[in-house]
Amino acid sequence: MQPKKARREEILDRLEEAGGQRTGVAKTVQRQTLVPEADIFGVATFYSLLAQPEAGIRVCQGLTCQLAECEHLKSELEADGKSSVFASCLGRCDLAPAFWDPEDESQIDRAPGSPSSPDLAIDLAAPDSLAYEALHKAAEKGPDWVVGELEASGLTGRGGAGFPAHIKWQAILDQPETERYVVLNADEGEPGTFKDREVILRRPHLVIEGLAVAAQCLEARDIYAYVRGEFGRVRAALEEALQAARKAGHLDDGVTWHFVDGHGAYICGEETALLEALEGKRGMPRMKPPFPVEKGFRGKPTLIQNVESIACLAGILRRGGAWFRGLGRTEPGTKLYCLSGHVERPGVYEAPMGTTLRELLAMADGVSGTLKAFSPGGASSGFLPASSIDMPMDFGGLRAAGTMLGSAGVVVLNDTVDMVWAALTQAVFFEEESCGQCSPCRIGTQILRQALERYRDGDPGALAYVQDVAWGMGEASICGLGQAAALPLTSALKYFPEEFGLASAPGGSTTS
Amino acid sequence: MTSKRFVIIDGNELSFEEGETILQAARRAEIEIPTLCHDDRLTPAGACRICLVEVEGANLMQPACATRVSPNMVVRPPTPRVTRNRQFTLSLHLADTIQDRALAEDSNPSRLHDLAERYGTAGQWVPVDSPRPGRPSDDNPYIQFRPDRCIACSLCTRYCDQIEAVSAITLAFKGAKTTISTADERSLTETTCELCGGCIDVCPTGAMTEKAALAWGKPEMDLEKVRTTCNFCGVGCQVDLNVDRAANRVVKVTSPPPGTTVNDGNLCVKGRFANDFIHHPDRLQDPLVRNEAGELVATSWDEALDRVSKALLSVADEHGNDALAFISSSRCTGEENYLMQKLARAGFQTHNVHQCAAT
Structure with missing residues (x-):
């Protein structure tokens, strides 16, 4: 049992400062935070980046990187005298076989994608804008208008669950508790998925603006952005955008922004595991109900949205919910589809919700070899056969087919795959x-x-x-x-x- | 209004109290729902998943241990789906521990194996041999952790945290490696552990066990429980001496189940482990007095007490009452301490009386 004065939320940062789990570190952090030493050890050993602080270069062993012979890459690194360990998907499927050197400060190269178009909700290739029109419009028109536009847009959670966004927002507005939080889930870890990374790198202002709208609308005074640890400088891109937006005078000074690094646990992409991590605990998902809109971070009403969902907001509020809805084919909006594996041009392609694999492959210059199977939404979606090439890829249709759109990490397998x-x-x-x-x-x-x-x-x-x-x-x-x-x-x-x-x-x- | 206070479980309309779980409401009505990782004294973990029930209106089955009842909630009687889940869960846990009951119960009884017999399984599955680290160098004298029997239910870590407020042990590592550990995997004696042994009592599989009983080699089920009162202090904890009748030996001490005695399932290090005096060759079993040669020899209580009273009276006669002082043991009860001060104050009119645990 921890003393009342214990500062548990600090322990992950403290562990990182101390260089991760080594003998004696838990004791040091216990003195700093008053959290029981065993609890700190339990947390430190849970997160791979803290548990293996000196493991060296991480080599991705996700399916896409296995197809690209990551084992060969690892042998090469070892031949060069560099220590390395295999890691679960690193979110760089476009660069397969991918690796990540924690010492390397350089930014991830941007992935190929769809050309800019006014008919895309996010439009990764367009120049990012510092106008923040949606934020000012939302301030003028108020929360009911924002939630109304969200409902009209039909936006569903892009992290994988496909839950209608407006229901979450309304549920928080309905809470009598006024201490509320907004959390950005940028802990992108589903194998085959690297869209949130691209959104933050290319359109960080869409993310900052969306978060600012959420905080304003829900009267939250704190925003937490939980960014995947293995993404290196992706978090910095977001922080730089925040500074620019502040400088331009767009942001309310009453809101505190917190940027938190993930520490290497895929499960923390699950929203309640993410909350546990924010609270300095082992990232083990909570039992639901209660849902985060009722009892989330620190037990208070919390909005958690995926990067892509948040990035859709500005367009929805600027151009109207009906516009967004109209962009989709079988379900509302456009969707970022990540293509990797046996495709000629792996990348992030934005297309109307319900686009088929055949169309996506055409955007990515086709299959390398003969199509055999594919995962429509990362590892969690399992596999579909080549005959599903004309199946519309949306939340409802794929669910009905026994699979899921998930995070739309589409991994393509050719006929050489067993x-x-x-x-x-x-x-x-x-x-x-x-x-x-x-x-x-x-x-x-x-x-x-x-x-x-x-x-x-x-x-x-x-x-x-x-x-x-x-x-x-x-x-x-x-x-x-x-x-x-x-x-x-x-x-x-x-x-x-x-x-x-x-x-x-x-x-x-x-x-x- | 009254209908709001009712919940239907297995077709029975039951009243419930605010905040009650399905499990609590069901147990009050003597409706059985199996649990493995649950203890009424601890916050639910919902980890073992054997208590899942079907609640009308919910797609997924819900954990009875953690789901609060709400007005007009309907919990279905065990459907084939619920029964199948119980058997699945049992096969699953058995694949993660020692499957053979006799081997599994070499020391402590296994609630897991009890449930498997009662509810059946989905078949015997190949053991997974989880790579849970143990602490082989933990040289504490009392508590043995055996990772091959652990099912990571976290009863022991929750007990250590929530009942003892000690937090010496924790769930550590992740996934298949998830285990029970101390900070930096140190010996329990180098942690905040008070060696209360509560982790042994709550463990459903014998993964936490008494080193001395393991060494003795007889399973608990072959020992006879003799209920007595712990005499280490005045609290009056009830203990069960686990006696090997054939050898006339106390092999270990366990606590009666929670909710049945004043100690509510708990014991301290002395009550549970400090029992080797019972069979120690140096243990005094008779009062000793000195003979004329100054040697200690065994005698009767009557003679010994007679000797003490005479000696006390003679000191008082010769040197006055304040030449005497009375000190009672911390093992005495309140009543015994009262009698001691009565002896000092009323018997010898001196205030020279103290108790060794007083400050």
């Missing part, structure tokens, strides 16, 4: 990134990875009960990570049964 290997690669990712809190995810991810390894190594019966395990993971895990972690395997079994020695797709339950 689906057992692909499913195993994703299983390794989920096992590595499970927070370990609930048993279905912590144990289930191990079972699936081990079963796939045994199958690969020649045991034909190794997959006997994986469907039962997958069922339970989907039903009983606390958060979306565990609920989705079996999808790569079950979808590969469904669409490519012959690669698993099955004549047809396996049926459901085998439980007695």
